[in-house]
Amino acid sequence: MLSKKTRYAMVALVYLAKEGGQKAIMSTEIAKNEKIPQRFLENILLELKKMGVLGSRLGKSGGYYLIKKPDEIRLSDVIRHFEGAIALLYCVSEKQYQPCEFCKDEAKCKIRGVFKEIRDTTSAILDKTTLSNLVG
Numbered sequence: 130m131l132s133k134k135t136r137y138a139m140v141a142l143v144y145l146a147k148e149g150g151q152k153a154i155m156s157t158e159i160a161k162n163e164k165i166p167q168r169f170l171e172n173i174l175l176e177l178k179k180m181g182v183l184g185s186r187l188g189k190s191g192g193y194y195l196i197k198k199p200d201e202i203r204l205s206d207v208i209r210h211f212e213g214a215i216a217l218l219y220c221v222s223e224k225q226y227q228p229c230e231f232c233k234d235e236a237k238c239k240i241r242g243v244f245k246e247i248r249d250t251t252s253a254i255l256d257k258t259t260l261s262n263l264v265g
Contacts, residue, residue, distance in 0.1 A: 135211040137165050138173050139263065142182070142207070146199045146264045153185070153192035180210050199264055205255035215252055221245040 140163050148154055156174055160167040174193050177183045184196040195202070208215060209224075216222035220229035221244045232238040 131208065131212065134169070134173060135208055137163075137170060138177060138207055138211055139204070140165065141170060141173060142177070142195075142202065142260055143263050145183070145193060145195050146260050151194055153190060153194045155192040158192070176210070177207075180206075182207075195260075199260035202260040203256055204258040204260075204263075205252060208255060215255065216244070216248040218244045221248050223248075 141159050144159050144163055145154055156171050157167060159165065159174075160170045165173075174183060174185075178185060178193070182195065182197055182202055183193050185191070185193050205215065214222040214225040216225075218229070218241065219225060219227035220232065220235060220238075220241050229235060229238065229241060232241060235241055
């Protein structure tokens, strides 16, 4: 399951992309129109800024804007940033691997094999899906 934080991050990115990406949008506008708690959204937007996806401007015409093109922002990057690993089991994770406490032999474990296939398929879909796909 994706956390609310990750889902709100995707909703905010879609909103910014629909608004043209380069135009600075106030977080209050996004929060109001997308029904996201303002303080929670502000933290998410700051994380997206640290991630290198958003920029911000202060002042009357300030707000947040995309600094990458929508077709350069992959869903897999957003999910990994907020959730960590995409894998459902640590023993099949590429970045957070931990040996399985239940397996006697990981190479022969049928359960691990199924979850590795799920991870590979999920990763492939998320890697090819960009913000552009969500806006269209």
